[in-house]
Amino acid sequence: MDPVKIIEIKKSVFxxxxxxxxxxxxxxxxxxxxxxxxxxxxxxxxTTTLIRTINxxxxxxxxxxxxxxxxxxxxxxKIKDATGIQSIQLHTGxxxxxxxxxxxxxxxxxxxxDVDLAILENVGNLVCPAxxxxxxxxxxxxxxxxxxxxxxxxxxxMFSVCDLVLVNKIDVMPYFDFDLEKCKEYVHLRNPRAExxxxxxxxxxxxDAFADWLLREVNSWK
Amino acid sequence: MDPVKIIEIKKSVFxxxxxxxxxxxxxxxxxxxxxxxxxxxxxxxxTTTLIRTINxxxxxxxxxxxxxxxxxxxxxxKIKDATGIQSIQLHTGxxxxxxxxxxxxxxxxxxxxDVDLAILENVGNLVCPAxxxxxxxxxxxxxxxxxxxxxxxxxxxMFSVCDLVLVNKIDVMPYFDFDLEKCKEYVHLRNPRAExxxxxxxxxxxxDAFADWLLREVNSWK
Numbered sequence: 463m464d465p466v467k468i469i470e471i472k473k474s475v476f477x478x479x480x481x482x483x484x485x486x487x488x489x490x491x492x493x494x495x496x497x498x499x500x501x502x503x504x505x506x507x508x509t510t511t512l513i514r515t516i517n518x519x520x521x522x523x524x525x526x527x528x529x530x531x532x533x534x535x536x537x538x539x540k541i542k543d544a545t546g547i548q549s550i551q552l553h554t555g556x557x558x559x560x561x562x563x564x565x566x567x568x569x570x571x572x573x574x575x576d577v578d579l580a581i582l583e584n585v586g587n588l589v590c591p592a593x594x595x596x597x598x599x600x601x602x603x604x605x606x607x608x609x610x611x612x613x614x615x616x617x618x619x620m621f622s623v624c625d626l627v628l629v630n631k632i633d634v635m636p637y638f639d640f641d642l643e644k645c646k647e648y649v650h651l652r653n654p655r656a657e658x659x660x661x662x663x664x665x666x667x668x669x670d671a672f673a674d675w676l677l678r679e680v681n682s683w684k
Numbered sequence: 685m686d687p688v689k690i691i692e693i694k695k696s697v698f699x700x701x702x703x704x705x706x707x708x709x710x711x712x713x714x715x716x717x718x719x720x721x722x723x724x725x726x727x728x729x730x731t732t733t734l735i736r737t738i739n740x741x742x743x744x745x746x747x748x749x750x751x752x753x754x755x756x757x758x759x760x761x762k763i764k765d766a767t768g769i770q771s772i773q774l775h776t777g778x779x780x781x782x783x784x785x786x787x788x789x790x791x792x793x794x795x796x797x798d799v800d801l802a803i804l805e806n807v808g809n810l811v812c813p814a815x816x817x818x819x820x821x822x823x824x825x826x827x828x829x830x831x832x833x834x835x836x837x838x839x840x841x842m843f844s845v846c847d848l849v850l851v852n853k854i855d856v857m858p859y860f861d862f863d864l865e866k867c868k869e870y871v872h873l874r875n876p877r878a879e880x881x882x883x884x885x886x887x888x889x890x891x892d893a894f895a896d897w898l899l900r901e902v903n904s905w906k
Contacts, residue, residue: 503726503808503831504835505828505832531838532838532841533838534837534838536834558812586810586839587809587810588726588808588809589780590780590809590811608829608853609725610727612758615755616726616753616754616755616756617808634830634859637855637859
């Protein structure tokens with residue numbers, strides 16, 4: 463298999479990220495490309511979740527993935543090997559987040575003519591990525607059970623900006639003090655309209671609900 | 685019980701953080717106060733680990749804790765209730781890290797005359813906190829088993845700047861694909877001198893080794 467494309471993205475020169483993000487969103491709308499910004503802590507299972515989801519959706523949608531990482535191309539290779547879709551790696555050069563211009567640099571590395579759904583796997587971090595609009599149509603995040611149900615109390619902005627919270631690793635719920643109802647309550651404290659979908663990326667449980675959500679989203683964007 | 689002190693720390697005005705950090709370290713040396721900077725992802729078990737460790741050490745050392753968080757005072761209250769030691773909350777006002785000046789503002793809220801060991805629980809984040817010298821004597825970090833053993837490959841700087849890596853939640857090792865030997869290998873790739881101590885903060889397993897490490901460190905600082 464060919465090595466994956468690696469793009470070294472540069473720090474943005476734009477002062478007004480919100481304006482730039484709105485412009486990017488409007489360009490994506492014209493091209494009929496739906497962009498999802500997926501955020502989480504390190505090790506919450508973003509890549510495994512994406513592989514499961516893409517394999518459920520790849521016959522219905524043309525999907526591409528951008529894997530943002532400070533270093534390494536582990537994730538982009540994993541996605542490409544496991545799903546066969548377009549997958550590229552974005553190196554952030556130590557930056558802890560992506561903004562709209564950096565996302566645009568990533569999108570330029572994809573063949574967008576062939577894409578209905580582009581997914582940006584943001585840098586693993588619950589703080590900085592939430593501060594920057596990437597130009598995505600929606601923000602989603604993964605909270606994994608071992609991290610604890612109190613995270614919406616501690617990382618308020620992340621949960622305020624997300625339209626969807628995937629609660630991953632529900633298979634290990636018996637071994638952790640994680641209260642799903644409390645988690646939903648805390649999420650809704652930050653964003654009353656956020657959807658919460660419990661999943662287990664390892665076994666596939668619940669991933670079909672995320673795939674359905676994505677399919678609805680992409681179809682309503684066209 | 686009295687409510688914990690909450691300090692709203694301000695963004696640093698110093699241009700040269702490294703210089704400021706070295707100055708702070710030298711002031712702490714004069715005062716005989718050892719400062720540990722403890723970093724990790726959100727939900728890795730920093731607070732639970734500290735409670736266990738402090739209860740093992742509080743008859744041997746005078747300990748104080750600064751809990752940095754974007755919001756909430758959950759952690760400082762937990763530490764105070766469970767150990768009875770000096771514990772204050774630092775609110776970072778959305779900032780994703782602490783630098784030396786912010787740490788200095790925190791230390792000013794402690795009664796340092798009565799402290800041998802001050803512990804800074806940094807913001808839960810594997811990226812930004814690693815970029816700023818806080819003025820601490822040592823950096824330590826917690827990597828929890830559910831996050832995966834590949835994290836030193838993905839967050840190189842964090843593992844380069846840490847003298848000690850605590851691998852937490854080893855009780856759930858059977859439920860995750862976590863290879864401790866591979867983890868050690870990856871940690872040493874980033875910092876050949878880093879110590880790795882496997883622990884389970886929930887059951888207390890291995891925490892005595894961390895307490896011994898701290899005791900040696902503090903005694904050699906005097």
